[in-house]
Amino acid sequence: MSQPTIDRLSSLLERFKVRARLFHQGPLCGISRFPAEPGRGFLHVMRRGELELRHGAKHSELPRRLLITEPTLLFYPRPLAHQFRNPPEDGSDFVCAELEFDGAALNPLVRALPPLVVLPLARVEGLGLSLQLLFSETERLRCGQRLLADRLFEVVLIQLLRWLIDHPAEAGVQPGLITGLADPRLARALVALHEAPGEAWSLAAMAERAGMSRSAFAAHFKAVLAQTPAHYLADWRLTLAQSRLRQGRPVKQIADELGYASASALSRLFSQRLGRSPRQWLDGQAAV
Template sequence: MSLKDGNSSEAPAPPVGEGAASIDRLTPVLERFRVQASLFHSGPLCGHQVFDAKPGRGFLHVLRRGEMELLHGQGPHRARTHLCEPTLLLFPRAVHHEFVNPPVDGSDFTCATLDFDGGARNPIVQSLPDFIALPLEKIDGLAATLDLLFAESDHVRCGSRLLVNRLFEVVLIQVLRWILDHPEDAHVSQGMMMGLSDPRLAKALIAVHQAPDADWTLERMAASAGMSRSAFAAAFKAATGTTPAAYSLDWKLNVATSLLRAGRSVKQVALDLGFADAPSLSRAFRRRTGSSPREWLTLHQGAAG
């Protein structure tokens, strides 16, 4: 069968972020793959602090005051960044990093760990760089959240730690919103977040995220985006770094890991996600992860313990 994309001309792509403001691009992802923040420090940091890489563990640091050197990565990828203004530091995945502050009167920080559901396979984690530094003034609306976060983290009151943890999660959502509208400034070049930054591709991605059990053919995804098949396939590959079919399958399998962790049986997960049967899910799962669903779950539970 010949494709009839023919000579039909595609409308030029709108600027990144334009036209997508009314579309909720984050909720379908965050509802499937939650993130939990946990405050571990608020106040001055003097001298040299080391934050070791732990699988599945991210960090969100807020430099409130001061000047410091940040060392991140190891070996040939080790880099140094000088910070001299209030800055938010996001490490979405396990990356070794160090703070070098003056030995006395060090910089003032409020810091939390981030545990992303799915760890390194979390779709958000997979689509972000190892490290993002954002001056606080860049993110509209962030100041009000941080004012409340700092007020709670600086004083011990009933429920303050729980509230601070939730506020850190709000901060993360605000940062992710900013990244969707400014992917280049965040050094995001490919992946889910880049795809969601394109208003046309976002429509198809949201549809896939909301209905992982559906049969997402190229034709169906392109129709969701309002594009021809060839134009959609090319734009999708350029933005996400993968094909529509591979993305749809990867999303199914990522959701499968979430359901397995929640206690669903392999058979039920297969039914929930539109696989023909449990063996079909197991074969696809092994091709992508190198282990069966049960083997993967055993490894995950052992690592969590």
């Protein structure tokens, strides 16, 4: 009997939204620099042409030079300085967008992704129609063009995230949220945690969602996500609490929503994980 399909992304993207802003369309010639700025990622689409992609020496996990010769997506989920070197050829065509993820570095998807994804367009099933609409919107000025182009870029990003969940090894994704969502059994438990973080989640309840015994679930979860189910749940609740604190929500209300018996119980989680109270953490964020 086939397993029911589940939506592995919506519960994440509803709580931690992503916004795209188109800032370039057309040819790129010579040297184009893209500086790292807090909270900002990039999604570049090379439709035609070629480019040499460069990174600084301090980014040892990335190639210093990479030659791109076929239509390709280049996705930087986190701030990372890079530059393009393009030959002055007719016919090159790019669209580029800045990305802003809710929570910035605290966003669970941002934390789980590699620093760079380089993906030929032909590899992503169903991407052609979205890109056709995106390029159509950037080719001539029409009412609402910028807004529609931004939304289409967000559609492309969601399709890219789908591909990453389905092909984590090919993308170089390390053990964590993405590899967990790629596992059919663990994904059922993870989606349940994401959708109902305030429930009293015992190990037995999580294992039941995955259709596994407690011992098998605990061992498999740790092997795939590199942390225990209880640790992941505490991290997820902490991430949600941080997001809601930034929205101005009171600690007591947040504690109630996330399944803590009191505001002091949530404060203990902050102290254990971050070494400061919720108020001290929020004051520190305001000072950044």
